[in-house]
Amino acid sequence: MDKTDKELVEEFIDGSEIAFNKIVRKYQQKIYWHANRMLGNHDDADELTQEVLIVLYNKLVTFNFQSGLYTWIYKITSTRAINFIRKRNIKKFFSFESESDIPEKSSFDIAKSIEDREKLELITKMLQKLPVRQREVFILRNFEGLSYNEISEITGKSVGGLKASYFHALNKITELTNE
Amino acid sequence: MNNKKRILAYISELMDENEKLKFESELKTSDSLLVEYQEVKAGLSKINELNNIKTNEFYFNNLLPRMRSKLLLGRKRDKKFEFITGLSFTLISIFTLFIVLQFNLNVKLPDSNPSNVDFSEILKDVSDTDLIKTGEMYSYLYSDYQMDVKNYENLFDEISIEDYNQYLKFKTNYYTGSLEYSLSDEELTQVYQTIMDKKIL
Incomplete structure (x- = not known):
């Protein structure tokens, strides 16, 4: 029988590295895909995923189960993704390179087939057209299937504000699909 | 508010209870609204379908070992940083102590006797x-x-x-x-x- 998050965290705190590996295997895809959708490319998503896993390793001892482990992990991922985007924008602003000089294509193909790659490119293009906060809500609500309360816990925004952001995100996404 | 906006507000749960009930009853009676609603829903399903991507397993199999080596590297860097910080602090302390002692040895206070x-x-x-x-x-x-x-x-x-x-x-x-x-x-x-x-x- 699979162990619960609480059991795994307790085992990890007691010194079990295997327990940490299990936690990583359980959540690594969620972390990566959230990062990928937020950042729009594999290289940045990979960097962020590793960063989040290291934070998880260092901070898991402080986790007190007042919220779900997945909510906590999403919170770390989401916050760091937004910080990453901010830093990237600042870097771009001060860079002498034009936008086209910055490589958008990743060195590694995360999609298994050509069809999947095309799907990924399409969804990435759409998501990157959304403002960061709307993108975050859209991803968490639409792709991760989280409730507004859970998203509120992750983002620290009010449920009303999140609903409004999701409404605007939906409006833009439906416009983009009609183009 | 046009129909599309109303549909999106309904999906986003932006409507209050009265608006929601009114919209749902209208959905049952108005064919045009129902068609529009289904179109929006189909569009969103398409987007969700785009999200089903089979991933390269090699990446995820390799993620944990890479993270572990990065963690190890970070720890080594931290230890190096701690050593440099400690060394700098010690040197600064010694230098300060030297200056203070030098000052005390050179400056004779007025004789109070x-x-x-x-x-x-x-x-x-x-x-x-x-x-x-x-x-x-x-x-x-x-x-x-x-x-x-x-x-x-x-x-x-x-x-x-x-x-x-x-x-x-x-x-x-x-x-x-x-x-x-x-x-x-x-x-x-x-x-x-x-x-x-x-x-x-």
Whole structure:
């Protein structure tokens, strides 16, 4: 029988590295895909995923189960993704390179087939057209299937504000699909 | 609000309970609204379908070992940083201690032992005339606190630089306490007697 998050965290705190590996295997895809959708490319998503896993390793001892482990992990991922985007924008602003000089294509193909790659490119293009906060809500609500309360816990925004952001995100996404 | 906006508000749960009930009943009666609603829903399903991507398993199999090596590298870097910080702190502390000790060794504090004060040293370069002049000056300046600024300025117009230096010497010795506080009663009596003999005050 699979162990619960609480059991795994307790085992990890007691010194079990295997327990940490299990936690990583359980959540690594969620972390990566959230990062990928937020950042729009594999290289940045990979960097962020590793960063989040290291934070998880260092901070898991402080986790007190007042919220779900997945909510906590999403919170770390989401916050760091937004910080990453901010830093990237600042870097771009001060860079002498034009936008086209910055490589958008990743060195590694995360999609298994050509069809999947095309799907990924399409969804990435759409998501990157959304403002960061709307993108975050859209991803968490639409792709991760989280409730507004859970998203509120992750983002620290009010449920009303999140609903409004999701409404605007939906409006833009439906416009983009009609183009 | 057009139909599309209403549909999106419904999906986003932005509607209040009344609006929601009204919309749902309208959805049952209005074919055009139902068609539009289904179109929006189909569009969103398409987007969700785009999200189903089969991923390259190699990446996820390799993620944990890469994270572990990065963690190890980070720890080594942290240890290096701690060592450099510690070393810098130690060096700064040693340097500060050295400066403080150097300062303490070089600077001799005033001797507070009255028996070591040589009164004759203080007055050795002062001639009788100078002492009288200085005494007069001192008396003039400090015996009367109400002295106005104009008189004070006039005094310095009238005296020579030598006189003024003498005055400063006397004044400094007096105010640093070297005359009053560091002398024994006998010495003070001697000073008083000297001054009285010279009819300074």
